[in-house]
Amino acid sequence: MSTPDAKTPSKYDLLIARARETRDVVTVVAHPCDESSLRGPVDAGHEGLITPLLVGPEGKIRAVATDHGIDLTGIQIVDAPHSHAAAAKAVALIREGKGEVLMKGSLHTDEFMREITASATGLRTDRRISHVFVMDVPGHEDTLFITDAAINIFPDLETKRDIVQNAIDLLHSLGIAEPRVAILSAVETVTGKIPSTIEAAALCKMAERGQITGGLLEGPLAFDNAIDPEAARIKGIGGPVAGRAQVLVVPDLEAGNMLAKNLSFLSHADAAGVVLGARVPIVLTSRADSVRTRLASCAVAALDAEARRTASPKVAAE
Known part of the structure; x- marks a missing residue:
């Protein structure tokens, strides 16, 4: 690498x-x-x-x-x-x-x-609260946004809708106009044997019907064909998201936590993060965070706060 x-x-x-x-x-x-x-x-x-x-x-x-x-x-x-x-x-x-x-x-x-x-x-707020890891993975071109690996343990479909929308809104605040969102599972085909594949397909249909807005969704996708263009090509998966995903929506907290920690400890990625869906962005610190990671978490929260301020000057004053 x-x-x-x-x-x-x-x-x-x-x-x-x-x-x-x-x-x-x-x-x-x-x-x-x-x-x-x-x-x-x-x-x-x-x-x-x-x-x-x-x-x-x-x-x-x-x-x-x-x-x-x-x-x-x-x-x-x-x-x-x-x-x-x-x-x-x-x-x-x-x-x-x-x-x-x-x-x-x-x-x-x-x-x-x-x-x-x-x-x-x-x-x-009327949204479910969720967490996004903002990961700088050495050797990978894009920042990866992993959600939700810290708040919602086994989210249902409606909660996942909010998790996805929260992440899309965050990327808008960071200047990414149309985030590429992969809904992860173990495989890239829909099967009743793996419920997360059915939820992934439902989330993509929700985006088509305007229930999720502002991003490009694709799923179910396995991790490899979500982030690696060659893996997506070999599997015959086209479109703007496969192999180029920026947001990785995990099936549940266990999967997300393991994915984020694997990237941190095996790929030496930095993992900043922010909690979304509340009236203001929230920074959850960890004693294991480096100075650089803490600064990045504050930077992400500040940029999100600035975007909210621009959209609604009274966002924090209710």
């Missing part, structure tokens, strides 16, 4: 450069109380990608910053006594229009998402 020339900007470098051009995207960070969860948004702020607003125990946040040499000059902190209060306050600040991106700090994902999905006080 070839690797990019060191002088050639990577896919993430290009995203980060574009995000620097966005206007003051305030990012509310819930409970950044360890080094990695604090350094990520602070570094992104210093890079000009976001304006972090930190929510959590102020004394603890400042102590972590002091212990690890993190400069908090000019960064606002909203005091909250513990992780649950920090998550609730962060979501409330978004609802009040005080921020356009929400970011997870050093609290459990379940605790964080519980506040986001609360029916009365959360950030739900």
Whole structure:
């Protein structure tokens, strides 16, 4: 597998450069109380990608910053006594229009998402919430967007419709006018023995009927003939998506999680990501994320927030 020339900007470098051009995207960070969860948004702020607003125990946040040499000059902190209060306050600040991106700090994902999905006080919309991995795979021409490998465990057809639409809308915000979407399964033929092939065919028909808009869908496709033109040619699969897919829609969370981790650990891909379908884009951080991956996640969220702002200036102010 070839690797990019060191002088050639990577896919993430290009995203980060574009995000620097966005206007003051305030990012509310819930409970950044360890080094990695604090350094990520602070570094992104210093890079000009976001304006972090930190929510959590102020004394603890400042102590972590002091212990690890993190400069908090000019960064606002909203005091909250513990992780649950920090998550609730962060979501409330978004609802009040005080921020356009929400970011997870050093609290459990379940605790964080519980506040986001609360029916009365959360950030739900009429869409199902879903996650997209934004993967920079060495040697592969296109950025790969894998969904959903983090939120929906066994999504039904209606949920998959939202998963697909969320991903398409994200790619629009990144400047891709007509995303190429592959609905993955184990095979490329429709068979009642593999339910995901039937759902893939249904999703493509939904796109034909206008229930999914803005992208080119093809499926079912196996992974090889979704991303490799020669594999698609050998199987006799034509069209604009086969062999050239940008979005890979997986059958379920298990398949997506294994695919993303295989690319990360065997192909040394970077895996940024963002949660979609809520009132604002949401960054889920991991302690295993590199600095570059954290910056890329913030960049993707900032670009999505900018696109939402352009489409509807009051998106975060309801």
